[in-house]
Amino acid sequence: MDHRLFHIEGLIEFQPRIFRDDRGYFMETFSMKWFEPLGLRPDFVQDNQSVSKKGVLRGLHFQKPPHAQAKLVRVTTGKALDIAVDLRKESPTYGQHVACVLDAERQNVFYVPEGFAHGFVALEDDTTFLYKCTDFYAPDTEGGILWNDPSLGIDWGIAEPLVSPKDEVLPTLEGFSSPF
């Protein structure tokens, strides 16, 4: 299992091995063996799936403690630009982000620990986004950051994404008090 770390501590991109043959392909899409050598053992309790048209942007979301979620995200059809923003108050990279392109060709997988706002924009139609979460859905604890907050400096690669009304009114980082 190849993996890549980033300048923001805790974020990991995994590249599972894809066994292709004349039938198609086989791959392991998650294994705790990816995490144990890194000293991690995330307790995933819920799987989610969404399908998005090209240009749909979902995020930047998080759940507040005690229902904060670490996520393991991947794309099984289409392509997405995935974004994780560090909201850990004590982190030297607070407010910084990592962008990771997820696509059905590479079948790469991105791990986002607790303490991050997470979102993605679909770069192709019918982008199927799957993710494992380490806590259950807790709508009363949902929070978020505005996707185009200038202070984040995120290049989403799409000028006018399709954003839900709920996401369009999320707060900017300025004046935001992180719960992490």
Ligand SMILES: Cc1cn([C@H]2C[C@H](O)[C@@H](COP(=O)(O)OP(=O)(O)O[C@H]3O[C@H](C)C(=O)[C@H](O)[C@H]3O)O2)c(=O)[nH]c1=O
């Ligand atoms: C997240 C979630 C939602 N729902 C229901 C609530 C709504 O009636 C409906 C759509 O929810 P929402 O518009 O919040 O879906 P997204 O905008 O894709 O939200 C996700 O967007 C970004 C990418 C994330 O990382 C989060 O996991 C998640 O917030 O599904 C559930 O029943 N369970 C859930 O875990």
